[in-house]
Amino acid sequence: MATIASTLQNVNKRIAAAAINSGRQPDEIILLAASKTNPAEQVKQAWLAGQTIFGENYLQEALEKILTLSDLPIEWHFIGPIQSNKTKRIAENFAWVHSVDRKKIADRLSRDRPKTLPPLQICIQVNVSGEGTKSGVSPKLVTDLAAYVEKLPQLKLRGLMAVPELTTATALQRSQFHMLRSLYDQLKQDGFDLDTLSMGMSEDMEPAIAEGATIVRVGTAIFGPRRYPIPEELAAHVTR
Numbered sequence: 001m002a003t004i005a006s007t008l009q010n011v012n013k014r015i016a017a018a019a020i021n022s023g024r025q026p027d028e029i030i031l032l033a034a035s036k037t038n039p040a041e042q043v044k045q046a047w048l049a050g051q052t053i054f055g056e057n058y059l060q061e062a063l064e065k066i067l068t069l070s071d072l073p074i075e076w077h078f079i080g081p082i083q084s085n086k087t088k089r090i091a092e093n094f095a096w097v098h099s100v101d102r103k104k105i106a107d108r109l110s111r112d113r114p115k116t117l118p119p120l121q122i123c124i125q126v127n128v129s130g131e132g133t134k135s136g137v138s139p140k141l142v143t144d145l146a147a148y149v150e151k152l153p154q155l156k157l158r159g160l161m162a163v164p165e166l167t168t169a170t171a172l173q174r175s176q177f178h179m180l181r182s183l184y185d186q187l188k189q190d191g192f193d194l195d196t197l198s199m200g201m202s203e204d205m206e207p208a209i210a211e212g213a214t215i216v217r218v219g220t221a222i223f224g225p226r227r228y229p230i231p232e233e234l235a236a237h238v239t240r
């Protein structure tokens with residue numbers, strides 16, 4: 001079995017190659033290791049191999065890992081769907097949240113963010129595939145939500161995030177990344193101070209980087225297939 005150090009190195013090479021191929025610098029792209037379902041020990045292996053940013057989807061699982069690994073200065077990002085009764089523990093334990101898609105959640109995260117911590121770094125999740133079941137604000141409502149988040153005292157709006165529909169059709173996949181990029185450019189033109197486009201996963205990091213991704217969220221290509229089945233009640237929210 002490949003070690004995490006070697007899979008991580010491969011992913012970093014893929015990122016660098018994709019950057020060069022699109023005329024970008026490799027260091028413009030940050031790798032977030034999506035560690036859901038993988039135990040703390042695997043996260044630690046990745047840390048020892050140089051990875052410092054990790055993303056988690058399920059709060060309970062994440063809190064256990066954060067506690068177990070509290071001696072490591074890991075930067076934890078929350079990337080999963082958010083129920084409103086979970087905002088307090090998310091606001092207390094994470095540096096970033098990528099999956100804000102409604103005002104109520106933004107309000108609560110700002111209210112629950114301890115004043116002793118820096119503002120919570122926020123991406124707005126956009127539904128770029130138009131599928132009814134998927135998380136994310138509709139593209140039409142992004143500007144309104146961005147204006148709202150920008151005014152909340154304990155939040156810092158950084159950019160946009162998407163989980164496009166998985167498709168083997170490269171053109172369709174790219175068009176979804178392109179749509180997120182266009183929304184991002186539009187917001188910047190409108191005066192929002194943004195620097196983050198969170199898009200691209202194990203299967204599609206190259207087209208995402210070609211369309212301007214600044215954070216790619218990669219799980220399987222680092223940790224291998226997920227460790228255990230995703231709980232059924234959560235599976236409804238999981239898109240892949």
Ligand SMILES: *Cc1c(COP(=O)(O)O)cnc(C)c1O
Pocket residue numbers: 034036057079080163201202203217218219220221240
């Ligand atoms: C699991 C997950 C990823 C990583 O997906 P892989 O296909 O395993 O690379 C990225 N983003 C989100 C929101 C996820 O839930």
